[in-house]
Amino acid sequence: SAVISQKPSRDICQRGTSLTIQCQVDSQVTMMFWYRQQPGQSLTLIATANQGSEATYESGFVIDKFPISRPNLTFSTLTVSNMSPEDSSIYLCSDDTDYGYTFGSGTRLTVV
Amino acid sequence: SQQGEEDPQALSIQEGENATMNCSYKTSINNLQWYRQNSGRGLVHLILIRSNEREKHSGRLRVTLDTSKKSSSLLITASRAADTASYFCATLNQGGKLIFGQGTELSVKP
Numbered sequence: 001s002a003v004i005s006q007k008p009s010r011d012i013c014q015r016g017t018s019l020t021i022q023c024q025v026d027s028q029v030t031m032m033f034w035y036r037q038q039p040g041q042s043l044t045l046i047a048t049a050n051q052g053s054e055a056t057y058e059s060g061f062v063i064d065k066f067p068i069s070r071p072n073l074t075f076s077t078l079t080v081s082n083m084s085p086e087d088s089s090i091y092l093c094s095d096d097t098d099y100g101y102t103f104g105s106g107t108r109l110t111v112v
Numbered sequence: 113s114q115q116g117e118e119d120p121q122a123l124s125i126q127e128g129e130n131a132t133m134n135c136s137y138k139t140s141i142n143n144l145q146w147y148r149q150n151s152g153r154g155l156v157h158l159i160l161i162r163s164n165e166r167e168k169h170s171g172r173l174r175v176t177l178d179t180s181k182k183s184s185s186l187l188i189t190a191s192r193a194a195d196t197a198s199y200f201c202a203t204l205n206q207g208g209k210l211i212f213g214q215g216t217e218l219s220v221k222p
Binding site for chain 1: 145147153154155156157159160200202208209210211212213214215
């Protein structure tokens, strides 16, 4: 299965700023996914990112707040824009295979 | 949005005992997967069971799937302290999206 390197692993950010999270996959994958895990909660799908097209966002998530790039089949970024304390969460990227999804190690974001 | 529910939300057992976690879901699925998460870190894929399968084993893990009841269970036999983690079921829906349940927090006491 693929290995995903995600960075940063954690960050503390000021309210109103933006943070870009990167995920690098060691093989080419068709689709990548971004999830948010709020404190003590399960994972919620933010969007699906295909190479060469705009990301598809789930209900409650918008591109202006969470712009996503997918420049090639091994890389994707998620930006959390104009952050507020409510954005404090763990953000995870993943890819899909026939045998299960592989996840990055997560980015623990704290907004102060 | 969450696909379904897991129970129990929290489970505390002694080392050596078996742990059973249940998952229910709402819509048609291609497969159901179980993941483990240690201390809010990245998720580790444990096992995948396809919609046409009823039971699957992997080491100390046993997963069952009942599509008529839209439910699955994960059994961890002879638990160890290292099994302490959060366990999530996730269903792959027809649209190719992996949707997670609420999770079960398992604590195995030595």
